[in-house]
Amino acid sequence: MSVLIVGSTALDSIKTPKAENPRLLGGSASHAAVAASFFSPVKLVGVVGNDFPKPYIQLYKRRKIDLEGLQILPGKTFHWSGEYEINMNNRRTLLTELGVFETFTPTLPNSHQSAPFVLLANIAPSLQSHVLSQMQRPRFVVADTMDLWLNIALPDLLRLIKRLDCFVLNDSEAHQLTQTDNVFAALKQIHKLGPKYVIIKKGSHGSILSGPRGFFICPAYPLHNVVDPTGAGDSFVGAMIGCLAVAKGSVEDNIRRAMVYGAVVASFCCEGFGLQRTARLTRGQIEKRAKELQKLTRF
Ligand code: AMP
DSSP: OOEEEESOOEEEEEEOSSOEEEEEEEOHHHHHHHHHTTTSOEEEEEEEETTSOHHHHHHHHHTTOEEEEEEEESSOOOEEEEEEOTTSSOEEEEEEEOGGGGGOOOOOOGGGTTOSEEEEOSSOHHHHHHHHHTOSSOSEEEEEOOHHHHHHOHHHHHHHHTTOSEEEEEHHHHHHHHSOSOHHHHHHHHHTTSOSEEEEEOGGGOEEEEETTEEEEEOOOOOSOOSOOTTHHHHHHHHHHHHHHHOSSOHHHHHHHHHHHHHHHHHHHTTSSTTHHHHTOOHHHHHHHHHHHHHHHOO
């Protein structure tokens, strides 16, 4: 079963204490789509300008990502630039140039409207809702967000959250949304906004799921050297939904294992700039780390 992924398709200029890399392939949808492609067929919905480098299109194609829903418009591709502090947990946005994103209205090709699994990766919640409205009875809808939308588009975001099966956000966003520091209290409050499943990501400390069968604490894979964490959250949720789309049985039966695969692909993402490491990944490498995580958490 295929996964439809909408979100940002970007050029990212990233600065860490050790290195600087301009105009890498980035964006929430790019990271999520590449991650999901290791598990299931993926349909990407987004927009790029005519400055978008051809090798980046080739990368999507190598991962067999369906690009019928990717618009290429005259103008500049969305450009985001961020800088990490020494500890790599804190990031500062240096620049956001919307380019063709400014006037983007995602219109889904007919072949995309029946995709059973939908990932509304980080973009404006009004656009996420617009895509969801074009879908015909999807089986499972997940959305991610960022602090910007909590600050400038909260009513839109709340309208979207009501329509989701699963809402994924990080711990600082959960705090901002619920005004509570306690992650379990925050999960409970977010359920009241609509979604059956809520996942709070805690960076290098893993993630926590709350669903009908209670909590699941998913570890992060222990990394000794983080090169660039940009897109780790998108990789996590992309791999998770890709895994769910091909799993036999219900979402409830598979979501915990899918989160572990999400954590594994996110760990690889952190080992290279942008998508450089993830793009070279093999299914064998993913399985090896998934087994290691299983061993690390069994008691
Ligand atoms: P993450 O590290 O998981 O928070 O995701 C980083 C990705 O988000 C980068 O590849 C950026 O291109 C993308 N991004 C940054 N700001 C925005 C924004 N305002 N809207 C959509 N995507 C964004």
